Amino acid sequence: MSSYTYRHYEYRKPPELDGARARRPVVIVGAGMAGPTLALALAQRGVPSVILDEDDTVSIGSRSICQAKHSLETWDRFDVASRMVEKGITWEQGELYLHDKPVFRFNLQPEPGHKFPAFVNLQQYYVEEYLFERCLAEPMIEMRFRNKVVGVTPGPDGVTVEVETPDGRYALETDWLVACDGVRSTVRHLMDLPYPGEVFHDRFLISDIRLLSELPKERRFWFYPPFHPTNSVLLHRQADNVLRVDFQLGPDADPEEEKKPENIDRRLRQMFGPEARWEHEWTSVYTFTCRMMERFVHGRVIFAGDAAHVVSPFGARGGNGAIADVDNLAWKLAMVLAKTAPVSLLDSYCSERRAAARENILNSTRSTDFITPKFAASRAFRDATLSLARDFPFARALINSGRLSVPTVQPDSPLDTPDGDIDWLRGPGPGRAILDAPVGRDGSGWLIDRLGPGFTLLTFGDTDVPVGDLPSGVGCIRIAGDGLARQRYDGRPGTTYLIRPDRYVAARWRRFDAATIAVAIRRATGNG
């Protein structure tokens, strides 16, 4: 059925079953998108890890298909992002239809001058394949397939994990256990932790097909199209000429009936016309929930991605939110393990990423309510917005078919130093993700390529700054002259940004002052 060939990754008998006993600094549960990304980010900081996965292959089905810019920038540090961009479909345009007529087109990234596009559509199995390949080539990462976690015993300064394999059970001791094991997290269940949230009842049908004719490259969203007059339809192109067609079915649909190939084909036939030919790739009927754990850190057990919080698919905030989680976690965990930061630094992982999850849930719930209104007045306003949109441009901004994932704002983080100067006209303030820009003499390099695995100072002006006074490991990038970087950061001579390892701004000043910067770095690492 699928044009993708699922490779089975090799299971090896774990050395613990032959009597080996070595305590690990980090054990990661789950080889999805988040787990391997975390392992690679830790390896880059000298921290070895073991990934446990009950399965031995990548994601069954395309699942998370929109890989956002911020995630690509994270993966670029492991040299896998270019491959994803090459394989995937870059799209910035979208078109929205009401009934049979286009209402308007939109462009997600009107601004040039970024290394990566706003989004690349690439099936989750490819993302995982590239990450797995990179992990398997990394000596500091051990991937253990067909290793199922069956017990978790948290201790005061470590965790014992009970693992089941084809060759029997063994125990693994670790300083830190990170659960990246998805919405039905085994670790969360074993620890009996609640997962409060909201359940939505509308059913959706995903039909991935390989269309054997001309394909649209843009995203298309229909409200009440002739081929599905009661609801909405989303169409997205993926790699290998695969199309994702997402039909809203309503709350009363029968999933078994809707999943039948003849019923899917009938809908697709109406959609693509009598001449079209296609092959089925993957089919899934889903409902969704929005949930969030009350704490993401429970002693030495840390939760990330869908295991910690889950949103509706509208806006591509599941996979991309998970990558942002582990990007936030990796440097903090590495510093705690290196004893250059206190364990309490991890509290900020919880507070920052819970704020992000709240923002993602809010956005996705608003999209959900627009796409599937819950009461009559809500539907009346939704339909009024749609019918105004063609002639009244303001109404287009109100149409919410998914506010696509951009880096969340992490306000009031204890790690950030609030702005003291008040004359900022632009630029990302504390708690906001940095903006990429072309840099270098001929503008041929990218700002994100200049960032190392640690903290970075971004300064503007024609004279060198006295970085010698700063803690070792802090990088410095100086932007001279005029250009997009200077504009995007409102850079004047002396302007200095302190950029965290996860590419968020921790502080910024109009004047370079080593003592002030040192204070901000201590604060940003929990040493303040």
Next chain:
Amino acid sequence: MADITTGALRRTLNLARPDDVYNAIVDAHRDLSDEQCRAFDARLILLLANHVGDEAVLREALRAARETMEES
């Protein structure tokens, strides 16, 4: 009566010909079913909300509309 503090929302007359405007609004609903009225009002509210543009005014108007309903 809910506590009324001086806010952003205008509470005194701002129409030169109040009877004409009032009747224009009512007349525009003539011959519409209840459901059509709801659809009409939704359009009207969105058009006016965008024109007003001031979120504080709109939020105060939303509160005022809701609070006066609870009194009646």
